Amino acid sequence: MQISDLIILCILLGFMTSYVPVFLCLFFSAAIGFIFFLDMPLALMAQTLFRSLDKFALVVVLFFILCGNIMSKGKTVEKLINLANALVSWLPGGLGMAGVIGCGLFGAISGSTVATVVALGGFMIPALIKNGYDEDYTLGLMTTSPNLGVIIPPSISMIFYSMISNVSLEGLFITGFVPGILIILCVCLYTWIRYRNRADIKRLPMPNFNELYPILKEGFWAIMLIVIIFGGIFSGAFTANEAAVVACVYAFFIELFVYRSMNFADVKEVTISSAVTSATLLLIVAAATCFGRYLTFENIPNRVAEVVVANIHSPLVFLLAMNILLLIIGMFMDIISATLILGPVFLPLLGPFNVDPMHFGLIMTVNLAIGYCTPPMGVSLFITGALAKRDIIFVTRSVIPFLAIQIGVLFFLTYFPDVVLFLPRFFGYY
Numbered sequence: 048m049q050i051s052d053l054i055i056l057c058i059l060l061g062f063m064t065s066y067v068p069v070f071l072c073l074f075f076s077a078a079i080g081f082i083f084f085l086d087m088p089l090a091l092m093a094q095t096l097f098r099s100l101d102k103f104a105l106v107v108v109l110f111f112i113l114c115g116n117i118m119s120k121g122k123t124v125e126k127l128i129n130l131a132n133a134l135v136s137w138l139p140g141g142l143g144m145a146g147v148i149g150c151g152l153f154g155a156i157s158g159s160t161v162a163t164v165v166a167l168g169g170f171m172i173p174a175l176i177k178n179g180y181d182e183d184y185t186l187g188l189m190t191t192s193p194n195l196g197v198i199i200p201p202s203i204s205m206i207f208y209s210m211i212s213n214v215s216l217e218g219l220f221i222t223g224f225v226p227g228i229l230i231i232l233c234v235c236l237y238t239w240i241r242y243r244n245r246a247d248i249k250r251l252p253m254p255n256f257n258e259l260y261p262i263l264k265e266g267f268w269a270i271m272l273i274v275i276i277f278g279g280i281f282s283g284a285f286t287a288n289e290a291a292v293v294a295c296v297y298a299f300f301i302e303l304f305v306y307r308s309m310n311f312a313d314v315k316e317v318t319i320s321s322a323v324t325s326a327t328l329l330l331i332v333a334a335a336t337c338f339g340r341y342l343t344f345e346n347i348p349n350r351v352a353e354v355v356v357a358n359i360h361s362p363l364v365f366l367l368a369m370n371i372l373l374l375i376i377g378m379f380m381d382i383i384s385a386t387l388i389l390g391p392v393f394l395p396l397l398g399p400f401n402v403d404p405m406h407f408g409l410i411m412t413v414n415l416a417i418g419y420c421t422p423p424m425g426v427s428l429f430i431t432g433a434l435a436k437r438d439i440i441f442v443t444r445s446v447i448p449f450l451a452i453q454i455g456v457l458f459f460l461t462y463f464p465d466v467v468l469f470l471p472r473f474f475g476y477y
Contacts, residue, residue, distance in 0.1 A: 051084040052347065069384050073334035080341040087344065092337055099336035100329055103288065104210045108328060110291030111201050113321040114298050115157030119166040120317050121302035121309050123269045127152045128170060130266035135235070137253040140242035142178055143185075146171045147192040147234045151227055154196035155273045156294070158203045160382075160419050163193035164430045172435055179248050182435070184241065187445035190431040191453065192234065194416040197382060199227035201276065201287065204382045204415065207332070208408045211390045215405070216287050217280055218476030222409045222467045226456055233452045268301045281474055328383060335387035342392065352395040362400040366461050369393070369407075370414060374454075377418020378425070385415050405477060406464045413457045420446045 055076055062072035081092045118124055131152065132145040149171070153163050168189045175185040197204050200220035209216040242248050254262075276294050279285045285293065302309040309317075342348060359365050376385055390411070397407055419427040422443050432442045460467055471477035 051080070052345070055080050055084070055341075063379070069381060070330040070334040073331070073338040073384065073388070077334070077337040077341045080338075080345070085341070085344055092340070095337050095340045096333050099333045102210065104206065104216075105329070105332070107201070107216075107288045107291045108203055108206050109321070109325045110288075110295050111158040111203060111206075112162075112324050112328075113318065114291065114294045115159050115162040115166075116317050116321045116324070117295065117298040117302060117309075118153065118156050118272075119162060120313060121298075122306040123156070123272070123298070123302070124149075124153060124166045124170060126266045126269040126306075128167070129262055130270070133254055133259055133262045136251040138239065139245070139250065140180075140235075140238035140248065141250060142175055143180060143188055143238040143242070144235045146175065146188055147195075147231050147238075150189075150192035151195045151199055151231050152270075152273065154193070154199040154227070155201075156276070156298075157196055158201040158206075160193045160196040160416060161426060161430070163196035164190070164427050167193065168431055168434050172431070179245075180242075182437075183441070183445040184238075185445075186431050186435055186437065186442050187447070187449045188234070188238075190427045190442060190446050191420050191449035192230075193427060194419060194453065195227050195230060197416045198223050198230070198413055200224070201291070202412060203328075204386050204412050205408065206287075207383060207386045208390055208411065211387065212394055212404050212408060214408060215471070215476045218471035218474075219405055219408050220287070221281065221470045221474060221476065222405060223412070224470065225467045226409065226413055226460055229456045229459070230453055233456065234449065237448065237452060268305050272297055272301070331381075331383050332387060335384055338388060339391050342388075348392045348395050351392055352399070355396055356399045359400075362402065363462070365396070365400045366402065366410070369410065370457065370461060373411060373414035374417060374421075377415045378421045378423065380415075380418070380424070381426070382412075382415040382418065385418075386411065403464060403468065405471060406468060409467055410457070410461055413453070413460065417450060417453055417457070420450060 058079055059072055059076040062075060063069070077092065081087065081089055128145060128149045131148040132142060135141045135144040135148065138144060146167070149167055150163055153167060157163055157166070172185055172189050175188070176182060200223045202220070202223055205219045205223065206216060209219050272294060275297055276290050279293060280287055280290050299314065303314070355365070359368060376389065393407070394404065397404055419425055422428060422439065428439055428442045428446070432439055468477055
């Protein structure tokens with residue numbers, strides 16, 4: 048490692064530990080690198096800054112953010128939870144199962160972990176505690192289950208990975224179904240084992256058709272949003288970009304005219320809120336692209352690849368090292384920044400170890416999603432703690448069993464790639 052690399056690394060880490068916003072950490076580090084260590088005009092960095100945002104692929108991110116915010120503002124979340132609750136509430140721990148299933152359903156619309164925590168956490172945490180569920184179980188469940196928002200497609204982080212790796216976005220999307228379903232099943236099994244003998248937990252009787260029909264009827268419009276997104280993408284009716292736009296139009300329609308949970312003043316509020324969120328992401332994209340360009344000019348990705356290939360000879364050991372490294376990075380860096388910065392560094396390493404880029408994209412997404420629930424920078428920990436008025440220590444202890452489940456699923460997917468690549472092959476995206 049050269050002295051310039053160490054200086055830039057120390058500057059970047061110094062900014063981050065000083066609570067400087069992430070996009071400024073990346074931008075200033077890149078600017079210092081361009082000025083002092085590259086024999087290139089600074090105008091090239093400015094050009095990179097603007098060209099990084101001139102990408103049509105970013106449109107899909109903006110519209111999925113808008114769609115998720117519409118769902119959070121309206122009644123779609125409530126309808127999805129009611130539907131999930133009706134399906135499993137008669138089982139031991141049924142309301143907890145409904146929580147993780149609801150996160151999966153909402154994740155299939157929003158593409159964001161934070162949106163899922165905010166939308167479902169405020170609704171489910173009081174309901175679970177009121178019905179006798181342990182507080183540690185409740186907080187652990189509703190802190191970790193929203194990770195399904197970035198694992199189950201559409202996933203915003205997968206969109207960025209596809210953008211930098213050029214793998215099929217539709218194919219990458221479809222790989223997320225396997226880990227998402229496995230996590231839901233494992234959490235439901237854990238919930239059943241934990242509460243199967245608890246007589247104090249109220250269980251509803253198994254619903255008959257007459258009781259289930261009104262709930263299905265109310266939830267039909269919400270479920271159709273998921274069907275439209277995935278049915279349209281994987282049938283070839285429209286692209287992922289077009290699916291995001293169609294989803295927003297449909298979401299506005301059902302909230303305004305079917306559920307009548309929003310008025311036109313709310314449309315303005317949701318649109319502005321989504322624009323602010325999108326602008327924040329675009330700032331990170333622009334800054335991370337500038338930092339990535341500096342790394343490329345310094346040939347850092349290739350130098351890292353040479354060191355790794357020289358010291359690691361087994362693909363199994365390489366994947367283990369990547370998992371450990373990404374889990375650690377996820378503790379300190381948000382998923383978007385980590386994907387944009389580390390993706391170009393790790394991609395050159397995949398060829399020598401015969402690791403498929405699409406498979407690695409899923410591994411990277413699941414690893415960094417877990418970072419939402421790990422201290423010291425786990426955003427979901429702080430949101431759940433604020434909702435439940437509990438300190439970070441209590442919430443961190445609560446998530447341990449659920450993180451163990453997600454890490455177990457992660458390692459299963461890591462060493463059995465055919466399990467996740469089967470669907471992309473079947474649909475012709477691989």
